[in-house]
Amino acid sequence: MEIKSFAQNIVGWYHRHCRDLPWRHTRNPYFIWLSEVILQQTRVAQGTPYYLKFVEQYPTIFDLAAAPEQEVMRLWQGLGYYSRARNLHQTAQYIVQNLNGQFPDSYQKLLQLKGIGPYTAAAVASFAYNEAVAVVDGNVYRVLARVFGIDTDVASTAGKKEFAHLAAQLIDQAQPATYNQAIMEFGAIQCQPVSPDCLLCPLQGQCLANATGRVGELPFKTKKTKVRGRFFNYLVFRQGNSIALQLRTNRDIWQQLYDFYLVETDDLVSDLDQLPLENTTGTITGPSRVYTHILTHQRIQAQFWQVHLADSQAGVLPVGLQLYTPDEIEALPKPVLISAYLKEYF
Numbered sequence: 001m002e003i004k005s006f007a008q009n010i011v012g013w014y015h016r017h018c019r020d021l022p023w024r025h026t027r028n029p030y031f032i033w034l035s036e037v038i039l040q041q042t043r044v045a046q047g048t049p050y051y052l053k054f055v056e057q058y059p060t061i062f063d064l065a066a067a068p069e070q071e072v073m074r075l076w077q078g079l080g081y082y083s084r085a086r087n088l089h090q091t092a093q094y095i096v097q098n099l100n101g102q103f104p105d106s107y108q109k110l111l112q113l114k115g116i117g118p119y120t121a122a123a124v125a126s127f128a129y130n131e132a133v134a135v136v137d138g139n140v141y142r143v144l145a146r147v148f149g150i151d152t153d154v155a156s157t158a159g160k161k162e163f164a165h166l167a168a169q170l171i172d173q174a175q176p177a178t179y180n181q182a183i184m185e186f187g188a189i190q191c192q193p194v195s196p197d198c199l200l201c202p203l204q205g206q207c208l209a210n211a212t213g214r215v216g217e218l219p220f221k222t223k224k225t226k227v228r229g230r231f232f233n234y235l236v237f238r239q240g241n242s243i244a245l246q247l248r249t250n251r252d253i254w255q256q257l258y259d260f261y262l263v264e265t266d267d268l269v270s271d272l273d274q275l276p277l278e279n280t281t282g283t284i285t286g287p288s289r290v291y292t293h294i295l296t297h298q299r300i301q302a303q304f305w306q307v308h309l310a311d312s313q314a315g316v317l318p319v320g321l322q323l324y325t326p327d328e329i330e331a332l333p334k335p336v337l338i339s340a341y342l343k344e345y346f
Helices: 003-017 029-037 044-057 061-066 067-078 083-098 116-128 139-148 157-170 176-190 206-212 326-329 337-346
Strands: 228-237 242-247 261-265 282-283 291-294 298-308 322-324
Touching: 003 176, 029 044, 029 083, 029 116, 029 322, 044 067, 061 083, 116 176, 139 157, 139 176, 139 206, 242 282, 242 326, 291 337, 298 337
Parallel strands: 228 298
Antiparallel strands: 228 242, 228 261, 242 322, 282 298, 291 298
């Protein structure tokens, strides 16, 4: 397929079918960066409300930089991949403190920022500054692999180089921002992962995957990492209306979020006596039902016991726990699993 005709077809389709999304109405690099970070590993329908909340809460990069980390994490709650929120906040602080709040205005400069990789740098550079640098995300991999019949593993180093080289050749130099939006949108709503509408595709006649019956096989990617099963046993210490939580500071899931006293085991336990606990005072009730929480490479099954402390037992909490009132707990950033339990039991 000719490079020029490919770009023309993609852009023409985009003008007829593109969704009206809020970040497409701005050239502000801060808003564009914000949208791209939120939409990593997140569907547009889920990410849009978060984008709108962040723009309202932090209308400038100075507002985001000045916000307490805990507040940013709480606003992010439910999006997952919480390192994105921490990097977002730290990068905003760096730009304010070291660059006078001015966003870098080129792909190469953007790559120097924490948490900004080749895709995000290309997106901001093209959408905000119209720089002719190609974006390559999962949607783009899929479109290019199918149309050009590429069966190189997209997760391999060789695959990433091959797709990046092809994407750079295909980009419309005259309108790079529109072209990049177009090819990503094409992959999102036309050339979908499962059961794409090939019959009404404007590239049907040129698509090698369609011609060879390999639409369902491309793009090729090695099998995902095996999902790890984990079993969490939470002790929910209560005193009156207050509940004890702890800040997760270890290098594990949910870093900088709050949860309860945790004992992890190799399997589900049916009785509290099966847990390796130190002397635990108070009246214990439970367990709760088993909650299942799915992460990218982990499947967590959790159950909760409530430990009711008398007023005289204020000083017997395990190290790291602190009592919080319901209003204070509402303001704390928490994993979705913890929020689900609190909503059901409190």
